[in-house]
Amino acid sequence: MIMIPRTEKIPHHWIEEIINLVGERIVVVDREGIILYINGAYCEFLGTTVEEAIGKPAQDVIENSRMHIVAKTGQKELAAVQPINGSEMIANRYPLIIDGELVGAVGTVMFRNPEDWLLYKDKIQHLVEEVNYYKTKAEKNSKSKYYFSNLIGNSPSFSAVKKLAERVSSSQSAVLLLGESGTGKELFASAIHNNSMRADYPFVPINCASIPEHLLESELFGYDDGAFTGAKKGGKKGHFQRANRGTIFLDEIGDMPLAMQSKLLRVLQEREILPVGGQKSIAVDVRIIAATHRNLEEMVEEGTFRQDLYYRLNVIKIEIPPLRERNGDVELIAYNLLEKLERKFFRKGIKLSAKVVERLNQHKWPGNIRELENVLERSINVLDGDTIEVVHLPLYLRDDETGSIPKKSNEKESVNVAERHIESLKETLAQAEKQAILNALSISNGNKLEAARLLEVGKTKFYEKCKIYAIQ
Ligand SMILES: Nc1ncnc2c1ncn2[C@@H]1O[C@H](COP(=O)(O)OP(=O)(O)OP(=O)(O)O)[C@@H](O)[C@H]1O
Structure with missing residues (x-):
């Protein structure tokens, strides 16, 4: 039997075994979101291997990962639901602070092995469904509670x-x-x-x-x-x-x-x-x-x-x-909606840059406050700091910026243009198409047939596009 003197630390090779035993799936990333460590249990669940996963960006290995965001913001995210492999997992993400410096992030997802997961699925899944049902119902009821x-x-x-x-x-x-x-x-x-x-x-x-x-x-x-x-x-x-x-x-x-x-x-x-x-x-x-x-x-x-x-x-x-005729209200409402969204996304202290406020004030808001809500939610989804900047806005709201580039370019301006991130034409078109669908759905209050009508496309084509862009 191996005896460890009380003063000695746990041997390094025990740590992995301990982690596996307590049933955690663990991943550690650096500040750029690159995987530094991932345990075997997690890889098994993801259908990969430790060798393959290490050194890759977390998003490339783990579906819906937000590890790169936590590694940047330093804000922990607890008990977040993360769909992986078609199942809803419970994820915790912690900033990794060593000697007072943010060096990366540690993430865990619950359920140790596929058997545990299957057991959970059988026993708990119907409870989750029930909770969702009552949640929707409660949301509906609380909707009637406005003053x-x-x-x-x-x-x-x-x-x-x-x-x-x-x-x-x-x-x-x-x-x-x-x-x-x-x-x-x-x-x-x-x-x-x-x-x-x-x-x-x-x-x-x-x-x-x-x-x-x-x-x-x-x-x-x-x-x-x-x-x-x-x-x-x-x-x-x-x-x-x-x-x-x-x-x-x-x-x-x-x-x-x-x-x-x-x-x-x-x-x-x-x-x-x-x-x-x-x-x-x-x-x-x-x-x-x-x-x-x-x-x-x-x-x-x-x-x-x-x-x-x-x-x-x-x-x-x-x-x-309509919102466009309510002078000064856009910023006020946006901050009110941000408070609600912060609760939903376990975030705090999200701000709007001055340029974004300007852009929001300029927009005509055909879908009014519902559209503003969608825009902010989408922006938070792609936000990795605290401040929503123009780049986080949907393309159709960013467009004005491109339009406002001075026609007469001088050296400094051309450098700025070169520095801007250019996406491929295919990607740009796809983003525009997706955004047009989301806008139409926002205006039609989620009614797909109405949205298809607004976009002047057939029902089948519309449903096909929704599937491609994973729009529910
Ligand atoms: N003054 C406001 N302050 C904050 N949030 C608001 C305000 N007005 C509307 N909202 C939000 O905007 C969204 C749309 O509101 P609501 O459903 O009442 O609009 P509606 O005019 O009834 O839309 P529709 O005609 O499409 O049914 C809701 O999520 C609501 O919470």
């Missing part, structure tokens, strides 16, 4: 609208929220509800455009027992009943089919609903807040929206200004 204090913006145009909405929240009358996509109509509806006497009762948001036409009536008004084949035994309550004494938010009201518009009008007039297949009407006490990005007056003239319904909904009209 006027959550509506960020100090510009005169926005403050006036916010004040008006606050003033009318105590009224019982219907509200019509008008504004481009992503301007915050749902947030306004939620804040109005939470500031009203109905706040203790449900706020039920419905997107009229996302419910298939043949289901809209039963979704809104419910159905009675045996109303149609496949109907749930005992019938089902509709959204109006669920919203009783509270508020129903009918988003995209301009997309409601004419036949349904007549039925909705009847509910507004009679204050009662008739479930599908039902014989008896049910009284409901619901305040209606409707919203659309469409021009309802034009639709009334064209005959695609009922005039009487328009008058009923348009008792209090609130027009939310």
Whole structure:
């Protein structure tokens, strides 16, 4: 038996064995993100060997690795979910500080061997799915929990609208929220509800455009027992009943089919609903807040929206200004969104460079705040320091910079141009294509068919491109 004197350190060759025994997969990178050490267990899981992995950039060996980022920022990232080989792993990444100097990073991912992983998959995977389900549901519920204090913006145009909405929240009358996509109509509806006497009762948001036409009536008004084949035994309550004494938010009201518009009008007039297949009407006490990005007056003239319904909904009209007309609000909102994103990405202290603020202020924001959210999230994904610079912005927002290069070049400028990182034409085109798809999805609120229509490409081609660029 080998005896080690107590004063002696653990022999070097024991360390690897100890690491493997405690079931860790470990990787160590230098400041450039090059792998200095990786243990056998990790390599086995990755389907490589220690010899092959050492000396390579971590991103080339480990899928979705952020080790090179931690080695630069010095900010640890704990319990981050990292998809590897189609499985979600739990990764911890620590900056490696030796003698007070940041020299690299150490990363671990959980689960020791494929058997452990399979065991985990069987036992835990369904729990993960359940958690995800409840998380989405909770997010949806918390979405209804907005107050006027959550509506960020100090510009005169926005403050006036916010004040008006606050003033009318105590009224019982219907509200019509008008504004481009992503301007915050749902947030306004939620804040109005939470500031009203109905706040203790449900706020039920419905997107009229996302419910298939043949289901809209039963979704809104419910159905009675045996109303149609496949109907749930005992019938089902509709959204109006669920919203009783509270508020129903009918988003995209301009997309409601004419036949349904007549039925909705009847509910507004009679204050009662008739479930599908039902014989008896049910009284409901619901305040209606409707919203659309469409021009309802034009639709009334064209005959695609009922005039009487328009008058009923348009008792209090609130027009939310687009982001480009909200002077000074972009930076304020961007920092507010960054706080949310920092929590999501386990980051802290992210700033915007002055040039980025300038660029954001110049942009027209067709997708409004939702587009701004997407831009910031994308920037954080490629950020390896604390400050978002123009290079971190999507290509379409960087373009102006290229456009602003002085035409008359002098020596200094040509050096600057040469120093800029030039990507291949193929890569540039691919990035532009991907960004165009993301923009269209942002504007269409994630609706792929609408996005394909905006881009004037066929459905199949659109789905194909989404697959190529891994857009969900
Ligand atoms: N004033 C604001 N301050 C901070 N965040 C905001 C503000 N307005 C909107 N947002 C954020 O922007 C995103 C879009 O908001 P929302 O869904 O309310 O827009 P919408 O006008 O209802 O969009 P659509 O018409 O496409 O349904 C949300 O993530 C929301 O949290």
